[in-house]
Amino acid sequence: MKNINVQVDDYTDRVLDVFRAARGLGNKSEALNELVHEFGPKILEPELNEQFAKEVLHETAEWETKLKFKRKMTLDAL
Numbered sequence: 091m092k093n094i095n096v097q098v099d100d101y102t103d104r105v106l107d108v109f110r111a112a113r114g115l116g117n118k119s120e121a122l123n124e125l126v127h128e129f130g131p132k133i134l135e136p137e138l139n140e141q142f143a144k145e146v147l148h149e150t151a152e153w154e155t156k157l158k159f160k161r162k163m164t165l166d167a168l
Contacts (some may be wrong), residue, residue, distance in 0.1 A: 098106070103118075109120035154160065 106121045106125075109115075111123060111130045112120055113121065113124060115121050115124065
């Protein structure tokens, strides 16, 4: 677990406080963690996975020509 010091505006503070109370959490740190875990995958994972697949396919394009092999999966298949 990491300790961070963040500055938030009044609106963000209010949202965290309402979220904390609505979920019955002990403090705003728990509220922030729960918000990130709930919405993080929706933000990161689709972009991250697609970007990673594009990078791998781009890097292996040279191998494909150099070593004369054919890919078994396309980006759409991944």
